Amino acid sequence: xxxxxxxxxxxxxxxxxxxxxxxxxxxxxxxxxxxxxxxxxxxxxxxxxxxxxxxxxxxxxxxxxxxxxxxxxxxxxxxxxxxxxxxxxxxxxxxxxxxxxxxxxxxxxxxxxxxxxxxxxxxxxxxxxxxxxxxxxxxxxxxxxxxxxxxxxxxxxxxxxxxxxxxxxxxxxxxxxxxxxxxxxxxxxxxxxxxxxxxxxxxxxxxxxxxxxxxxxxxxxxxxxxxxxxxxxxxxxxxxxxxxxxxxxxxxxxxxxxxxxxxxxxxxxxxxxxxxxxxxxxxxxxxxxxxxxxxxxxxxxxxxxxxxxxxxxxxxxx
Amino acid sequence: xxxxxxxxxxxxxxxxxxxxxxxxxxxxxxxxxxxxxxxxxxxxxxxxxxxxxxxxxxxxxxxxxxxxxxxxxxxxxxxxxxxxxxxxxxxxxxxxxxxxxxxxxxxxxxxxxxxxxxxxxxxxxxxxxxxxxxxxxxxxxxxxxxxxxxxxxxxxxxxxxxxxxxxxxxxxxxxxxxxxxxxxxxxxxxxxxxxxxxxxxxxxxxxxxxxxxxxxxxxxxxxxxxxxxxxxxxxxxxxx
Numbered sequence: 001x002x003x004x005x006x007x008x009x010x011x012x013x014x015x016x017x018x019x020x021x022x023x024x025x026x027x028x029x030x031x032x033x034x035x036x037x038x039x040x041x042x043x044x045x046x047x048x049x050x051x052x053x054x055x056x057x058x059x060x061x062x063x064x065x066x067x068x069x070x071x072x073x074x075x076x077x078x079x080x081x082x083x084x085x086x087x088x089x090x091x092x093x094x095x096x097x098x099x100x101x102x103x104x105x106x107x108x109x110x111x112x113x114x115x116x117x118x119x120x121x122x123x124x125x126x127x128x129x130x131x132x133x134x135x136x137x138x139x140x141x142x143x144x145x146x147x148x149x150x151x152x153x154x155x156x157x158x159x160x161x162x163x164x165x166x167x168x169x170x171x172x173x174x175x176x177x178x179x180x181x182x183x184x185x186x187x188x189x190x191x192x193x194x195x196x197x198x199x200x201x202x203x204x205x206x207x208x209x210x211x212x213x214x215x216x217x218x219x220x221x222x223x224x225x226x227x228x229x230x231x232x233x234x235x236x237x238x239x240x241x242x243x244x245x246x247x248x249x250x251x252x253x254x255x256x257x258x259x260x261x262x263x264x265x266x267x268x269x270x271x272x273x274x275x276x277x278x279x280x281x282x283x284x285x286x287x288x289x290x291x292x293x294x295x296x297x298x299x300x301x302x303x304x305x306x307x308x309x310x311x312x313x314x315x316x317x318x
Numbered sequence: 319x320x321x322x323x324x325x326x327x328x329x330x331x332x333x334x335x336x337x338x339x340x341x342x343x344x345x346x347x348x349x350x351x352x353x354x355x356x357x358x359x360x361x362x363x364x365x366x367x368x369x370x371x372x373x374x375x376x377x378x379x380x381x382x383x384x385x386x387x388x389x390x391x392x393x394x395x396x397x398x399x400x401x402x403x404x405x406x407x408x409x410x411x412x413x414x415x416x417x418x419x420x421x422x423x424x425x426x427x428x429x430x431x432x433x434x435x436x437x438x439x440x441x442x443x444x445x446x447x448x449x450x451x452x453x454x455x456x457x458x459x460x461x462x463x464x465x466x467x468x469x470x471x472x473x474x475x476x477x478x479x480x481x482x483x484x485x486x487x488x489x490x491x492x493x494x495x496x497x498x499x500x501x502x503x504x505x506x507x508x509x510x511x512x513x514x515x516x517x518x519x520x521x522x523x524x525x526x527x528x529x530x531x532x533x534x535x536x537x538x539x540x541x542x543x544x545x546x547x548x549x550x551x552x553x554x555x556x557x558x
Contacts, residue, residue, distance in 0.1 A: 076352035084486035087351060137484055139353060185485065275481050277428035280421045282414065284353055288345070291416030 052146060052212050058127040060202050060304070065130055068141035068285035070211045076284060077218045078135070079237065080186060081170070081177035093218035095176040096238065101222045107167075107244040110158035117222055121208065123156060124148035128212070129205055131228035133235075134267045134299045139282045145226050146209030151200040159196070159244050166199040167249035168192045168225055169241035186252050192225065192236040193249035193263065195308075203228055203304055206239070229298040229305045231265045262318040266309070267299035271318045330391065334398045337365045338405070355414050362406040363435075367475050367493060369399035370442075374472060374500045381507065393449055396468075400446040403439055431481030438474035441467045469504075472497050 075090050082092035101117040126148055134140040154166070172189035174180040180188040198204060207226045208215055215221035220237025227234050233253050243249075253261035260274055269279045280292040298305050309317075341361055344350050350357040376392040379385070415422045426432050445465055448454070454461045476497055479490045 072352040078485070080485060084489075086353075139356070185487075272428040275429065275431050277425045279424045279428060280415075282353065282355060288354060289413060289416065291418055292414060292421060294421065 051214070052126065052128075052209065055126060055128040055146060055212065058129045058205075060129065065132055065142040067130060067144055068283075072285045073141055073143050073210065074216050074219065076141070078137075078232070079218055079220075080184075081180050081188065081190065082218075083179065084185075090216075090218045092178070093216075093221075096171070096173065096217050096221075097176075098217060098222040098238070101240075103223065103239060104241045105157050105243075106241070108160040108163035108246060109154075109244050110160065112157070120153060120156075121148075124152060126208070129207075129226070129228075131203075131226060132299055133226075133228070133232055134281060134295065136231035136233055136261070136265070136273065136278075138276060138278060138280070138295075139284055140293070140295075140299075141284045143210055144212070145205060145207040146212065146215075147205040147207035147226065149202055150204045150206050150225070151202065153206060153242075154199060154244075162246050163244035164196050165245040165248050166194045166196060167241075167243040167245050168194075168236045168239050169243070170236050171238045171240045186256050189240075190236055190252045191249060192234055193245075193251045194227065194234075195248075196244075197308055198227070198305075201305060201308065203301060229266055229301040231261075231267060233261070234265050264309075264314075264317050266305075266314065266318075267295060268297055268314055268318065269295040270297070271315055327394075330394065334369070334394075337361075337402070355409065358409050358413065359406065362402055362409060363479070366399050366402035366406050367479070369395050369402060370468075370472055370475060371493065371496055371500065373399055374468065374497070378500065378503045396442075397446060397449065400442050403442055407439060429482075431478055434474040434481060435478035438471040438478060441471035441474070445471075469501060472501070 076086045077089045077093075078086060079089040079093055082089045102114050103117060103120060104114045106112040126146060129145045129147060131143060131145060132140055133143050150166075168191065170190040170192075171177075172180060174188075177188075179185065194204070205226050207220070207224050208222060210216070210219060215224065220235075223239045224237045225235045225239065248263060251263060253265075254263050267278070272278050278295055281295045283290060283293050296302070341358065345354075345358075348354075373392055373395040376388050376395065380388050411417060411422065415425070426436070445468060448457060448461060448464055457464065476490065476494050479493065480487070483489065
């Protein structure tokens with residue numbers, strides 16, 4: 001019953017944001033034509049703002065989602081290295097140098113090493129992935145990420161059979177990241193992790209851009225993880241190190257407060273945070289009186305990922 | 319004299335409504351940021367809390383400055399705390415949840431931070447209903463007892479604020495410090511007065527208890543010299 005009500009309201013919401021999106025595309029097209037003439041630039045080009053023209057849409061999903069206006073996604077980020085304020089991070093993150101960038105891949109792999117980002121990207125086919133992004137704070141937005149499957153990067157470095165988990169480490173740069181400088185709250189650098197089957201899942205991507213443009217710094221440039229069926233904090237930003245591990249890594253939020261933030265952190269409306277409900281979420285970018293949406297198990301990606309957890313008690317492994 | 323007081327009254331009324339005007343302007347011009355409803359929750363909740371703190375500030379200021387003219391404004395400030403708390407709750411029910419009661423019910427049941435907000439709001443409703451002068455007269459001693467629940471409400475409010483945070487714990491620190499100072503002041507006053515009482519009248523236990531209750535009455539705690547206190551206690555005991 002509840003789901004039906006929510007869907008009925010959702011359907012009536014579609015008109016406005018779609019118009020908005022079209023308007024954006026027109027402007028984007030105009031700017032693209034003005035600036036580049038051709039409209040398409042490769043991420044490999046030594047350019048601060050690479051853009052993609054018509055990217056192929058990844059055929060990992062069938063559901064159609066209404067994309068959140070880019071201005072909202074660009075100005076509503078939890079980037080605690082810079083600030084606890086979701087808007088201030090937009091300007092503060094601009095201090096982070098992201099070019100050149102290299103990623104260390106190590107641990108249980110045949111081909112460990114330090115790779116230049118360009119070299120990694122040149123071997124990947126970049127696609128657009130439109131995912132719902134659900135924050136543990138009970139808000140959500142729909143983001144058209146630009147990226148490639150993590151699996152295809154991992155296959156490149158050839159994980160050993162002993163690799164059971166993947167550990168991601170974000171950049172540590174206290175000179176530009178004020179909260180790292182004062183050791184505020186969390187243990188820095190930020191660390192996240194996935195089980196190897198989660199990491200190899202086709203929905204799990206490394207993103208280098210969004211809305212057809214290169215990744216804004218506040219959104220995790222130049223390379224971030226996106227795991228759409230998990231709470232947003234799992235999708236670590238500004239990755240500098242990917243390690244394949246025999247055992248589960250200790251992740252940042254889990255270490256900070258293990259009862260609040262589990263290793264898995266799969267979106268699950270039936271498992272509330274100890275202090276607040278996860279049953280519903282506020283959708284950003286809609287009209288003012290748009291009511292909350294009922295949160296879906298695995299953020300709506302249950303068809304694709306539920307089998308990963310078929311023999312697990314999701315209340316225990318939250 | 320009456321006229322001047324009225325003017326001040328109306329001026330304060332206008333000032334107390336400014337935060338609402340500011341909110342309305344920001345809604346009109348879409349100036350509430352990427353998550354406008356969350357911004358509204360925080361903005362209205364903050365103002366409800368600030369007015370509650372101001373209400374609790376009246377007695378200490380009165381005691382310290384010995385200026386007696388403020389008692390009337392305490393009621394007014396308290397009513398504004400109720401006013402902004404009500405808007406805060408209305409935004410939660412109407413704007414955030416569109417009165418979808420099933421989702422609201424689950425949200426309240428599963429969100430412990432909301433329980434504290436709810437406790438505070440229920441207390442504030444009770445205090446608002448019993449705030450008219452006739453209610454005060456009719457309730458007699460019970461009125462004071464009931465209105466002391468404001469201390470519970472203020473603690474519930476600060477827990478409500480902290481409990482919903484994920485990140486920056488320093489944000490509500492200012493408000494926590496203020497409310498602790500306001501509460502510590504009362505405890506200190508209570509201890510001070512209790513000492514006085516002990517020194518003055520070492521008689522039966524019953525009289526002592528009565529005297530402490532009386533001193534806690536903010537309106538009577540302005541002059542704490544011995545003779546006055548003695549008088550109060552005698553007055554209190556006589557009717558029995």
